[in-house]
Amino acid sequence: MTGWLVILMNGLTLSSDNPTQTMSSIDHYENFPVASWLCPAHLRAPVMAIYHFARTADDLADEGDAPAHHRLTDLSEFQHDLGQCFSNSQVQSQRWPELFAALSQAIQQHQLPAQHLHDLLDAFEQDVVYTSVGQGYRTRGELLDYCRRSANPVGRLMLHLYGVTDDTSLHQSDAICTALQLINFWQDRSQDLARGRDYLPAGHTLEQELKFARMLMMQGAPLTKRIKGRGGWELRAVVQGGLCILDKLDAQQSHPRLMRADYLRIAWRCWRM
Secondary structure: OOHHHHHHHHHOEEOOOOOOOOHHHOOEEOOOOOOOOOOOHHHHHHHHHHHHHHHHHHHHHHOOOOOHHHHHHHHHHHHHHHHHHOOOOOOOOOOOHHHHHHHHHHHHHHOOOHHHHHHHHHHHHHHHHHHHHOOOOOOHHHHHHHHHHHOHHHHHHHHHHHOOOOHHHHHHHHHHHHHHHHHHHHHOHHHHHHOOOOOOOOOOOHHHHHHHHHHHHHHHHHHHHOOOHHHHHHHHHHHHHHHHHHHHHHOOOOOOOOOHHHHHHHHHHHHHO
């Protein structure tokens, strides 16, 4: 599983608009592969559990035409089931039994921090509320605070699985994840606007924000050399994939997707790193 790319879920192209469908019944296109062979085999199950958790919660917040209060109710139920994973009682999810069974196992086996998972749900709830009232972001700082909860927790969860806990690595992961989240916003800007959602900070241009995302990605890039083995190569692909999407956005391509030639270029850039 390309773990750091879980946070690109907001930018996936979906084939269904039914928010009540399960993970298995919604087809998601991703610019980056899920269940990457670069991920160490012993980490694939917990990473997939985290992905399904985040992807499903995002679907509850984002997909279909359910009113805001229904979405918030669903997310509240989802939050309750998450809480059971960290309690001494057995998880008994009525709506998502397989999802929370897998997540609970990952939490127990790897001691996943609860705050990161709760932060993700908090960000999804904010999306629902902001969209319902047409609220945007007044400053870049406000947007970055949202990314701190919607994107950065995933990178920190991945580092936790890899046993990396030093402050430098955590900050570099935050930079990469925030950059990926911002790239995701800008590649799907037309779709977000159609949904009544605008992530572009007031007074800022898209060109400025593309440059800022690139700067963040370069700040985080040294982390690729701090993660050993397959994980380091996976993260190189994450960074170079994000930069490739930025190149396409700079060329004013709308909703860019990675093609075969792009993957070859990404592989070459990874080798050069």
